[in-house]
Amino acid sequence: MAYNLKETMAERPSRLTSGHRMCAGCGAPVVARMILRAVKPEDHVVVAGATGCMQVSTCIYPYTAWTDSYIHTAFENAGASLSGIEAAYNAMKRRGALPEGKETKFIAFAGDGGTYDIGLQSLSGAMERGHDLLYVCYDNGAYMNTGVQRSSATPKFSDTTTSPAGTVIPGKLQSRKDLTEIISSHHVPYVCQTIAINNFKDLYEKSEKAIYTKGAKFMNVFAPCPRGWGYPTEDLMKINKLAVDTCYWPLYEVENGKYTVNYKPKNRLPIEEFLKPQARFKHMFEPGNEWMIEEFQREVDQRFQALLDLEETTNR
Amino acid sequence: MSIRERLSGNEATAVAMKQINPDVVAAFPITPSTEIPQYFSTFVSNGAVDTEFIAVESEHSSMSACIGAQAAGGRAMTATSANGLSLMWEMIYIASGNRLPIVMPLVNRAVSAPLNIHNDHSDAMGVRDSGWIMLFSENNQEAYDNLLMAHRIAEHPDVMLPLMVCQDGFITSHSIENMELVEDEKVKAFVGEYNPKHSLLDDKHPISMGPLDLQAYCFEHKRGQAEGMRNAKKVVEDIAIEFEKMTGRKYNFFEEYKMDDSEVAIVCMNSTAGTAKFVADKLRKEGIKAGVLKLRMFRPFPAEEIAKAVSHIKALAILDKADSMNGAGGALFTDVTSAMCTNGISVNAVNYVYGLGGRDTKVEDLEKVYRDLVEIAKTGETQDPYRYFGVR
Numbered sequence: 001m002a003y004n005l006k007e008t009m010a011e012r013p014s015r016l017t018s019g020h021r022m023c024a025g026c027g028a029p030v031v032a033r034m035i036l037r038a039v040k041p042e043d044h045v046v047v048a049g050a051t052g053c054m055q056v057s058t059c060i061y062p063y064t065a066w067t068d069s070y071i072h073t074a075f076e077n078a079g080a081s082l083s084g085i086e087a088a089y090n091a092m093k094r095r096g097a098l099p100e101g102k103e104t105k106f107i108a109f110a111g112d113g114g115t116y117d118i119g120l121q122s123l124s125g126a127m128e129r130g131h132d133l134l135y136v137c138y139d140n141g142a143y144m145n146t147g148v149q150r151s152s153a154t155p156k157f158s159d160t161t162t163s164p165a166g167t168v169i170p171g172k173l174q175s176r177k178d179l180t181e182i183i184s185s186h187h188v189p190y191v192c193q194t195i196a197i198n199n200f201k202d203l204y205e206k207s208e209k210a211i212y213t214k215g216a217k218f219m220n221v222f223a224p225c226p227r228g229w230g231y232p233t234e235d236l237m238k239i240n241k242l243a244v245d246t247c248y249w250p251l252y253e254v255e256n257g258k259y260t261v262n263y264k265p266k267n268r269l270p271i272e273e274f275l276k277p278q279a280r281f282k283h284m285f286e287p288g289n290e291w292m293i294e295e296f297q298r299e300v301d302q303r304f305q306a307l308l309d310l311e312e313t314t315n316r
Numbered sequence: 317m318s319i320r321e322r323l324s325g326n327e328a329t330a331v332a333m334k335q336i337n338p339d340v341v342a343a344f345p346i347t348p349s350t351e352i353p354q355y356f357s358t359f360v361s362n363g364a365v366d367t368e369f370i371a372v373e374s375e376h377s378s379m380s381a382c383i384g385a386q387a388a389g390g391r392a393m394t395a396t397s398a399n400g401l402s403l404m405w406e407m408i409y410i411a412s413g414n415r416l417p418i419v420m421p422l423v424n425r426a427v428s429a430p431l432n433i434h435n436d437h438s439d440a441m442g443v444r445d446s447g448w449i450m451l452f453s454e455n456n457q458e459a460y461d462n463l464l465m466a467h468r469i470a471e472h473p474d475v476m477l478p479l480m481v482c483q484d485g486f487i488t489s490h491s492i493e494n495m496e497l498v499e500d501e502k503v504k505a506f507v508g509e510y511n512p513k514h515s516l517l518d519d520k521h522p523i524s525m526g527p528l529d530l531q532a533y534c535f536e537h538k539r540g541q542a543e544g545m546r547n548a549k550k551v552v553e554d555i556a557i558e559f560e561k562m563t564g565r566k567y568n569f570f571e572e573y574k575m576d577d578s579e580v581a582i583v584c585m586n587s588t589a590g591t592a593k594f595v596a597d598k599l600r601k602e603g604i605k606a607g608v609l610k611l612r613m614f615r616p617f618p619a620e621e622i623a624k625a626v627s628h629i630k631a632l633a634i635l636d637k638a639d640s641m642n643g644a645g646g647a648l649f650t651d652v653t654s655a656m657c658t659n660g661i662s663v664n665a666v667n668y669v670y671g672l673g674g675r676d677t678k679v680e681d682l683e684k685v686y687r688d689l690v691e692i693a694k695t696g697e698t699q700d701p702y703r704y705f706g707v708r
Contacts, residue, residue: 044519048384056528064524069516072526073383073410080377084340084384084392087368089517091339092390095366098517122380125373 005201012037013067015045020065021057025233027196027223027240028054028138032109034200035136035219036068038207043103044068046089048082050110050119051075053145054138076118078108079126079135086131105211106133112153113143116179127186127216134210134217137179138196140225148228152177155248156299157292158280160228165283170292175299183218184254190215192253195222198240202251202262209253222249230279242274247304252311259311271297318563319497325456325488328495329395329421329481330355332463334365335503338419339390342370342381344400347433348485349423352395375400379407379418386416387525389515391467393418397485398425398439405443411478412447413541414526417470418478421463424586424637425485426673434674435485437585437637440614441647447541449479449548450615452585454571457495458612459483461565464498467507468555474547482614484587486674498563506562545616552613569618571610572625574600578607580689581626583652584635585611588670588677595682606686611648619655626656630693632665633685639669645702664692666701681705 015036022029032054039045045068049055055072058065073081086106092098110119115137123135142160143149150163155176159165163172184191190213192206203221210217224231224239231239243249246269251262272293275281284292323331330352333341341360343353353369360369368385372378378394385392396404401422411418426432427439440450449469453459462481470479483489498506514523529537549569556567573593575581582592589610596606609625611618626632634653636646644650649667656663668685671677685705692698 044517044522046388046516059524059527061527061529061533064527066524067522069519069522070524071384071387071516073380073414074406077377077380077407080372080380081384081387083370083372083377084342084381084386085388085516087340087342087370087381088385088388088390088392091366091368092388092517095339097389099519102519104517104519121373122377125377128373129370 005204008037008204009200012041015039015067016058017065017067021060022053023227023233025226025236026053027140027225027236028111030196031136031138031203031221031223034203035107035207038204038211039105043105045105045107046071046085048072048078048085048106048108050078050108050114052111052114054109054111056145075114077122078110078114078119079122082106082108082133082135083126083129083131086133107211108133108135110135110137111144112137112139112141113151116153116177117151124186127183127188127218130188130216132214132216134219136219136221138221138223140223140228141176142225142228144225144228153179156296157284159283160280170283170289178303180218180220186216187257188216188218189213189256190217190253193220193222193249194251195240195244195249196224197237198244199251199263206253228280231277235277239277242269242277245269246271246274246300248274248300250304250307252307257314259307259314261307261311271300319499320494321497322492322494323456324351324490324492325459325483326351326423326490327355328456328460329463329483330359331497332460333393334359335498335500336391336393336463336467336507337365337504338367338393340368340370340382340385340392341394342372342378342385342392343394344372344375344378344396346375346397346400348425348489349395349397349400349421351489352421352423375404376407379404379411382418383407383411383414383416386418387414387516389512389517391510393420395421395423397423398427401439401443402427408443408446408448415476415541415544416478417467417476419463419466419470420478420480421459422480422482423485423489424482432673435487436672436674440482441638441640444615444647447477447545448615449475449477449545450613451479451481452612452614453481453483453488454587454589454610456488456491456493459488460495460497461559461563461567464503464506465555465559465567467510469548469551471510472551475544475551477541477544477548482586487587496563502562506559548616549618567612569611569613569621570625571612573608573610575607575609575625577605579605579630580686580693581607581609581629582633582635582682582685583609583611583626583648585614585648586637588635588637591677591679592682595679595686598679599683599686604686604690617651617655619651620659622652623655623659623661626663627661629663631689632663633689634665634667636667636669637671639672643702664696664698666692666698666703668703668705670705675706677706
């Protein structure tokens with residue numbers, strides 16, 4: 001795909017306008033803006049939002065930050081409601097109720113709570129049925145809208161308001177669910193992992209591919225949250241970079257079953273580098289808790305290696 | 317010429333849906349409504365409709381998909397029963413709150429627990445304040461006719477509310493009856509096209525739906541919704557008149573069966589009305605002046621009209637096929653007695669909860685009810701107004 005990233009960034013108007021109420025230093029609005037920039041200017045978009053930070057901050061009656069059509073109905077059903085919209089589009093197009101030569105794209109935005117947890121069934125249904133839509137999860141690893149409760153996307157040992165690091169229990173005891181792999185197992189044409197800031201090229205190109213591939217597509221986008229993670233807002237870029245350089249959040253894509261790991265850091269950083277700047281992992285650095293860091297590192301290594309193995313076996 | 321047919325209530329419903337030819341049907345199997353999406357998906361597979369059929373993974377998703385499809389600018393339908401309705405309960409309120417005129421057949425069945433697949437009205441009563449228009453059907457013909465009128469009522473600009481057409485699970489859904497169908501072209505002309513003022517697929521006028529709506533505006537939106545429900549009364553009446561012109565079949569808020577000279581009367585909904593009419597006729601031969609008020613339109617509730625219709629009755633039994641578990645009578649009883657009170661009508665009235673979990677409603681049961689009423693009329697004593705019949 002021939003394009004100039006700088007020009008695209010500068011010249012294409014943002015389909016999510018400024019003035020919304022998302023926090024400074026939040027990754028999520030960057031994700032929405034960037035993904036929507038990959039829509040051809042002549043195409044229309046119907047966005048479905050799950051209840052969550054992005055919904056309550058971008059669409060407060062009588063205002064909206066969305067320049068395309070937007071619908072929110074509930075927390076757990078972005079996959080199902082967008083399925084219905086896409087189906088209506090097909091039916092209405094067939095009976096000539098919609099203008100010829102006009103394309104509409106269907107994109108869902110939901111947080112990890114609305115995707116990994118309460119919305120998993122609805123997402124799975126939409127993927128299995130193969131609706132022509134893109135589902136984007138902006139993964140900030142907890143229920144941030146309700147005040148930082150743990151989700152199944154929350155990394156192990158995180159200090160959250162429902163998995164507090166206490167004197168007996170050191171934060172969340174369970175490992176993070178690997179949702180990208182779950183959706184990959186639905187055998188849809190396109191699945192990927194990317195990040196909000198730091199590698200715009202990766203985010204943009206994956207977005208364009210996802211939007212313009214026919215069928216059900218899924219993007220899992222790492223989207224840091226300064227409130228929930230406890231980092232200074234200006235460190236958003238840094239946190240993103242550390243997530244990929246430590247291989248905590250690998251950038252990869254699965255196209256019709258073939259895996260490509262898009263970024264393999266030459267100098268892979270130890271996981272401490274990612275954990276240290278975030279208050280949610282603070283207790284892991286107390287004396288006697290070294291085992292927690294070791295265990296975390298082991299899991300990151302195992303998961304990254306499994307991914308490299310998948311890349312090898314699916315490209316043989 | 318209308319078409320004479322023999323169909324079950326479910327098949328009649330599916331045939332009505334075929335004639336309506338909606339843009340999207342999203343459904344999930346649940347007894348006893350499962351046959352509706354089964355018949356309908358056969359129509360889809362054989363090209364008899366232009367509909368997109370979505371075999372969703374739950375009822376929560378069927379209503380979510382209908383909401384999406386209707387918001388997109390299409391006509392969306394589903395069908396369900398009992399626990400299916402319970403699972404979509406969140407979306408039931410979201411459909412009406414967003415003023416989306418989705419139409420749904422509800423084949424009434426007992427809500428768990430205990431698990432029971434047979435008929436009562438506990439599913440419908442659970443959503444009676446959800447902002448849906450609710451029509452009830454005595455038999456297959458009425459289930460079919462109500463569905464043909466449904467979109468005209470729901471989509472009326474003064475209304476814009478979702479609508480459910482209820483019928484009794486198994487009793488009518490699985491019973492084959494003689495009925496008259498309206499010709500396809502006539503249905504098409506009667507139902508007409510759906511052209512909503514706002515829709516997600518209108519790219520020239522993008523809209524945002526389902527915002528966060530806080531203290532400054534939410535109340536006005538709910539007030540507007542309530543007004544839509546009040547407006548529905550007039551629309552239900554007008555559409556019934558139009559329907560009568562097409563078919564000769566007359567509908568109103570309720571049917572008054574021999575009520576004019578009645579001294580004792582039963583108020584009920586759905587298939588029980590058929591048995592009640594039979595019993596009333598039987599007792600009339602004995603000189604008991606018995607009548608039946610069969611409610612068709614439960615929401616909006618025709619309070620003033622009902623109060624007027626029963627004002628001359630000496631003793632009235634209100635039958636609830638769902639127990640409200642509140643120690644103060646079933647939902648229909650509360651609504652009817654409240655309507656009488658508000659309209660200055662005082663009639664001795666008792667409540668019977670009956671038929672739960674598919675317990676048969678027998679001729680003798682209703683005979684006993686009428687005889688109880690005769691006694692109440694004679695003595696003026698209601699004694700315990702919260703009664704049951706057909707239970708050990």
